[in-house]
Amino acid sequence: MTDHVETDHPEVPEHEKSIWEKPGTLKVIWVFLIASCGAAALGGFILAAQDKMHPHFTIDQFPAFYAVVGFVSFSFIVLAGQHLRKILMRDENYYNDDEGEET
Amino acid sequence: MTQLLPAALSPGLILMIVGVLIVGLPQAFRNMVSLAAVAIGFVHLVAYGMPGFGETTLFAQSSIAGFDLIGVRIDKLSMIFAIIFHIAALMNVIYGWRHATRLESSMGLIYAGAAIGGALAGDLLTLFVYWEAAALSSVFIVWAGGGHGAFKAGMRYLVIQVLSGLLLLAGIALHVGQGNGLAFEAFTWRFEDGGLNLAAVLILISFGIKAAFPFMHTWLQDSYPKASAVGAVMLSAFTTKLAVYTLARGFAGLDLLIYIGCTMTAFPVFFALIENDLRKVLAYSLNNQVGFMVAAIGIGTPLALNGAAAHAFVHIIYKALLFMSMGAVLIRVGTTKATELGGLHKSMPWTTIFCLIGAMSISAFPLFSGFVAKSMITMAAAKEHILFAYLILLFASAGVLEHSGIKIPYFAFFAHDQFSPSHTGKPRPKDAPMPMLIAMGLAAFLCIGIGVQPQYLFALLPFEAKYVAYTADHVVTQLQLLMFAILAFALLVKFKLYPAEIRSTNLDVDWFWRVPGRKVLMATVHSTATVWRRLWGLLTSACGVSLYRLYATHGPEGRIARVWPVGYTALTTAVVLGVVLLAVFISQ
Numbered sequence: 001m002t003d004h005v006e007t008d009h010p011e012v013p014e015h016e017k018s019i020w021e022k023p024g025t026l027k028v029i030w031v032f033l034i035a036s037c038g039a040a041a042l043g044g045f046i047l048a049a050q051d052k053m054h055p056h057f058t059i060d061q062f063p064a065f066y067a068v069v070g071f072v073s074f075s076f077i078v079l080a081g082q083h084l085r086k087i088l089m090r091d092e093n094y095y096n097d098d099e100g101e102e103t
Numbered sequence: 104m105t106q107l108l109p110a111a112l113s114p115g116l117i118l119m120i121v122g123v124l125i126v127g128l129p130q131a132f133r134n135m136v137s138l139a140a141v142a143i144g145f146v147h148l149v150a151y152g153m154p155g156f157g158e159t160t161l162f163a164q165s166s167i168a169g170f171d172l173i174g175v176r177i178d179k180l181s182m183i184f185a186i187i188f189h190i191a192a193l194m195n196v197i198y199g200w201r202h203a204t205r206l207e208s209s210m211g212l213i214y215a216g217a218a219i220g221g222a223l224a225g226d227l228l229t230l231f232v233y234w235e236a237a238a239l240s241s242v243f244i245v246w247a248g249g250g251h252g253a254f255k256a257g258m259r260y261l262v263i264q265v266l267s268g269l270l271l272l273a274g275i276a277l278h279v280g281q282g283n284g285l286a287f288e289a290f291t292w293r294f295e296d297g298g299l300n301l302a303a304v305l306i307l308i309s310f311g312i313k314a315a316f317p318f319m320h321t322w323l324q325d326s327y328p329k330a331s332a333v334g335a336v337m338l339s340a341f342t343t344k345l346a347v348y349t350l351a352r353g354f355a356g357l358d359l360l361i362y363i364g365c366t367m368t369a370f371p372v373f374f375a376l377i378e379n380d381l382r383k384v385l386a387y388s389l390n391n392q393v394g395f396m397v398a399a400i401g402i403g404t405p406l407a408l409n410g411a412a413a414h415a416f417v418h419i420i421y422k423a424l425l426f427m428s429m430g431a432v433l434i435r436v437g438t439t440k441a442t443e444l445g446g447l448h449k450s451m452p453w454t455t456i457f458c459l460i461g462a463m464s465i466s467a468f469p470l471f472s473g474f475v476a477k478s479m480i481t482m483a484a485a486k487e488h489i490l491f492a493y494l495i496l497l498f499a500s501a502g503v504l505e506h507s508g509i510k511i512p513y514f515a516f517f518a519h520d521q522f523s524p525s526h527t528g529k530p531r532p533k534d535a536p537m538p539m540l541i542a543m544g545l546a547a548f549l550c551i552g553i554g555v556q557p558q559y560l561f562a563l564l565p566f567e568a569k570y571v572a573y574t575a576d577h578v579v580t581q582l583q584l585l586m587f588a589i590l591a592f593a594l595l596v597k598f599k600l601y602p603a604e605i606r607s608t609n610l611d612v613d614w615f616w617r618v619p620g621r622k623v624l625m626a627t628v629h630s631t632a633t634v635w636r637r638l639w640g641l642l643t644s645a646c647g648v649s650l651y652r653l654y655a656t657h658g659p660e661g662r663i664a665r666v667w668p669v670g671y672t673a674l675t676t677a678v679v680l681g682v683v684l685l686a687v688f689i690s691q
Contacts (some may be wrong), residue, residue: 009445009519009520009521010523010526012520012523012526013524013525016520016523016524017450018446018449018527019515020448021520026121030593033586033589033590033593034590036582036586037586037587037590039582040579040582040583040587041583041587042585043575043579043582043583044579044580044583046574047575047579048584052440052575052576053576053580054576055492056485056486056493057485057488057490059490060485064583065439065580065583066362066497066580066581066583066584066587067583067584067586067587068587069497069498069501070501070504070583070584070586070587070588070591071495071584071587071588071590071591073498073501073502073588074498074501074504074505074587074591074592075591075595076503076589076600077373077374077376077502078505078591078592078595078600078602079595079600080373081372081373081376081377081602082376082377084373084374084376084377084378084609085143085602085605085607085609087428088377088610088611089607089608089609089610090603090607090608090610091379091608092313092606092607092608092610092612093262093608093609094296094608095608095617100467
């Protein structure tokens with residue numbers, strides 16, 4: 001998909017990279033992210049075992065229901081939403097708002 | 104607290120009057136006086152006293168032509184909105200300390216005053232006056248953005264806002280014609296015979312335009328991003344939230360609003376995903392957030408209405424914070440287009456931190472303000488067992504995280520570094536100016552303060568409903584939703600499935616009136632002009648022919664002129680004169 005080809009973003013020299021661009025930091029973020037996901041899911045199962053989840057419907061009785069909703073919703077929005085561009089995307093100056101063409 | 108100013112004087116009027124007076128003052132005085140006006144208005148408001156549940160006190164009551172007007176109504180619902188509008192006005196004054204133009208300072212204060220006056224108005228006619236004042240003052244803020252684009256967006260904005268006012272006035276006229284008074288209370292949606300109440304329908308559409316209901320929403324995305332850095336912050340707070348207040352007052356429990364609200368939360372997330380201008384992303388996000396409030400008003404239980412009020416309160420703060428951070432970027436870089444941004448955390452660290460606090464608040468992370476308010480709304484949907492609303496609100500929560508929680512800070516401050524001095528040859532943009540940092544700091548403080556100590560916000564809520572924000576299951580379920588959504592983002596970026604930003608215009612429903620609608624309008628104009636030109640041509644040629652024919656017969660060379668020469672006329676005149684002279688001579 002051509003949309004995903006990143007446009008010309010020249011590599012930033014090493015001395016200008018911040019801590020947030022270092023590969024080491026990115027690794028830490030990945031570990032933290034996966035750990036927090038695991039903890040949140042586990043928390044759901046622990047609370048469910050203690051009968052403290054208080055579901056209101058049948059569907060949310062699954063202890064990791066919200067994890068599934070979060071992951072699926074987000075993925076759906078991004079994967080499906082970008083196809084809207086095929087219908088809705090026009091040139092940046094489509095409405096010609098700054099040209100003053102209509103007076 | 105003793106009131107120093109007359110109780111009949113609405114706090115909103117104080118801001119509006121001062122807003123008019125400061126227009127001639129130099130900037131430093133203008134700011135000081137604005138600050139004083141907001142402080143005085145707030146003290147005056149608090150001096151009315153905090154009403155208890157179900158308590159209402161009325162001030163500025165008068166009767167004109169048999170209609171009872173109530174300038175100020177103090178109850179818990181009007182109070183919470185008036186308080187947050189004052190806080191928003193304060194943030195606006197500080198944020199615009201150096202960058203607000205004369206027009207923006209003045210109109211910003213009038214606009215805030217109109218929103219406060221509207222929230223406190225006890226009757227529909229007073230509400231209408233403030234409703235229009237808010238529309239008229241805010242359009243100047245759009246125009247102050249500068250350029251032909253802002254001017255045209257302002258004109259479109261004005262047309263739609265005035266339409267809302269006209270519908271409100273028509274609805275009020277029908278409502279009063281039905282034998283109701285002018286008092287602004289809940290409307291009857293259906294009569295006892297099951298028929299729709301047209302007055303209520305008109306008023307709902309009027310409120311709906313200002314709340315940016317689906318298909319009536321594009322004025323918001325059209326105009327707000329065209330305002331200046333300061334102007335967009337001013338605009339973000341008042342119009343839609345005044346509409347939320349009026350909906351809560353007039354249409355609480357109307358089922359239709361659940362469907363409208365759910366639609367509002369869901370569809371903007373897709374538009375926000377593909378939008379390149381980050382301030383326009385925030386405008387879509389605003390739509391989505393107001394959707395939560397509208398859905399809550401539709402659910403209509405005390406818990407849901409408290410959720411709507413609480414969400415409006417916290418939303419005004421974090422939305423302003425996000426607009427302020429993008430405003431700071433606009434001031435320093437000159438654009439808020441994602442394609443032109445990235446890596447700004449290196450030189451704008453404070454703005455980055457404040458933006459992240461706003462992003463975490465709007466995403467409803469525990470310990471941030473969005474969590475304590477939004478969970479009240481989803482909880483209300485769950486308690487009423489409205490499964491579809493519950494699921495859509497959860498879906499929309501993931502959507503908020505996508506566009507406001509991640510996209511805004513990620514593309515502006517991280518992503519691809521666009522400002523590397525070794526590539527641009529220029530120093531990196533500086534952090535936001537000090538007044539902007541102070542305003543953002545204040546908003547960020549409130550976001551975290553309310554998130555950590557929600558009891559102060561809960562004390563302001565309009566209805567009696569038991570609610571505990573921090574329970575183990577709330578925190579765990581919310582963290583599941585957010586962390587797994589972030590995991591999805593990380594995986595999508597890693598596998599290059601996250602769409603790159605593209606310089607573009609994305610069509611919305613306003614295309615229908617901006618392109619084909621405009622063509623139809625222009626075709627009508629042209630055909631009317633053509634018909635008129637033809638008619639005029641026929642008329643002028645008919646006149647020309649008649650004149651020519653008259654000339655041909657009566658002109659010097661004409662047939663009649665030959666029979667009746669000029670000499671004959673002169674002779675007749677001389678004879679008449681002679682007779683008159685003779686008559687006068689004889690009579691003497």
